[in-house]
Amino acid sequence: MTDWTRRRVCALAGGALMAAVAPHVARGRSRPRVVVIGGGIGGATVARYLAGLKTLDVTLIEPKPNHVTCFFSNLYLAGLRSLASLTFGFEALAERHGVTMIQKAATAIDPASSTVELQSGERLTYDRLVLAPGIAFNFGEIGGYDEAAAKIMPHAWNAGPQSEVLRRQLESMEDGGVFVIAAPANPFRCPPAPYERASLVAYYFKQFKPKSKILILDAKDQFSGQELFQDAWSRHYPGMIEWLPAQFIGRTKAVHAATCSVVTENQTFKAAVANVIPPQKAGLIAERAGLTDSTGWCPVDPATFESTLQPGIHVVGDAIVGGDMPKSAFSANSQAKACAFAIAASLTGSPHFPPRLFNSCYTFLAPDDAFTNAITFAPEDGSIRTIKMFISKVGESADVRRRTAHQAVGWYSAFTADVFG
Known part of the structure; x- marks a missing residue:
């Protein structure tokens, strides 16, 4: 891993957070309790950095x-990584960092009494609560698409069993079949991901099913990184990937799981394998706790990530209304550290400074061709606004793209170590 990559992973200087807060604590007070719901990137990061105090x-x-x-x-779908290499436990958070782990589901939150109810019926009290609930799916917006249909036409937008289903389907598909990806309207988790998926599945097809095609049915008329993707498709996979924007086909209205068909406003598409990515909203527990607005997402104070609807509860990650900040893993990690700093200041009396927030992503176009971005954000007028941005350009040399793909592997290792310890 290069120094440059390491600096990007540590952009919020978590060690500095601990150093800044530590002198202001331990003045004879009992230890305040922070409860975090959700062990994804945002939740694990908040827990690790607060427990480190x-x-x-x-x-x-x-x-x-x-x-x-x-x-x-998506690398797993292309046969380039194992699912085990993408899987992380919580042992280090508990054993090395002192986080108390509860392997149960949280079912309800009572802001008035500052309690969380578990599926077992137990209740936990808190001084501060952090939700990192991730996403839920608006299944009702696509006729015929529900949890049962998702077993046949997987979304694979929560990695794990759904990813395994989709990979088995791609492996079983006959050469010459059509793989349909139904991409949702904004906002949704990881905006470049449907198009990275198309790229890496095309790589797999090129090796093993060269007569096959990929059709992207998009609910948008443009998408993140569009020029970079379309340039790569013409270079690596000519004639294999076709993108149909909403202006031509309309949004996806329905699916027929029995025939593996996707119905848009203007046409019906038959697929050998269909990857239907439904519209999204904040995780259900956030909705039940009154943390979501009419958009289905959670509005927060961009300096502290405290809910603007329920004081004393913070929300980080994909579930929030993020302004310019995309719904990505690195965004969640950055928000979680800023949130941890704010909570520590609130509970210990340490100074609190307006955060700088970051997003850094690597996106694969082929195993040795990747692009990257690095964006700085800051709170501004009640929202999160872009301050500075770098993104790869069309026309970069093959050597630059190979180095970027190599850096991505180091980035992944360092980033997941920062989250899960």
């Missing part, structure tokens, strides 16, 4: 025994 009682509630990263899961 050694002056707060930090509990992380997560029913799953491990977390499978959505980022890099």
Whole structure:
């Protein structure tokens, strides 16, 4: 891993957070309790960095025994990584960092009494609560698409079993078949991911099913990184990927799982394999707790990530209304550190400074061709605004793209170590 990559991973200087807060704690007070719901990137990061202060009682509630990263899961679909290499447990958070782990589901939140109810019926009290609930799917917006249909036409937008289903389908597909990706309207988790998926599945087809085609049915008329993707498709996979924007086909209205068909406003498309990515909203527990607005997402104070609807509860990650900040893993990690700083300041009296927020992503076009971005954000007028941005350009040399793909592997290792310890 290069120094440059390491600096990007540590952009918010988590060690500096601990150093800044530590002198202001341990003045004879009992340890305040912070409860974190959700063990994905945002939740695990908040828990790790607050527990590192050694002056707060930090509990992380997560029913799953491990977390499978959505980022890099398209490499799994292409046969370039194993699912095990994308899977992380919470042992280091508990054993090395002192986080109390509860492997149960949180079912309800009572802001009035500052309690969380678990599926077992137990209740936990908190001084501060952090939700990192991730996303839920608006299944009702696509006729015929529900959890049962998703077993036949997988979304694979939560990595793990759904990824395995989609990969088996791609492996079983006859050469010459059509792989249909139904991409949702904004906002949704990881804006470049449907198009990275198309790229890496095209790489797999090129090796093993060269007569096959990929059809992207998009609910948008443009998408993140469009010029970079379309340039790569013409270079690596000429004639294999076709993108149909909303202006030509309209949004996806319905699916027929029995015939593996996707129905848009203007046409019906028959697929050998269909990857239907439905519209999204904040995780259901956030909705039940009154943390979502009419958009289905959670509005927050961009300096502290405290809910603007429920004081004393913070929300980080894909579930929030993020302004210019995309719904990505690195965004969640950056927000989580800023949130941890704000909570520490609130509970310990340490100084609190307006955060600088970051997003850094790597996107694969082929195994040795990747592009990257690095964006700085800051709170401004009640929202999160872009301050500075770098993104790869069309026309970069093959050597530059190979180095970027290599750096991506180092970035992944360092980033997941920062989150899960």
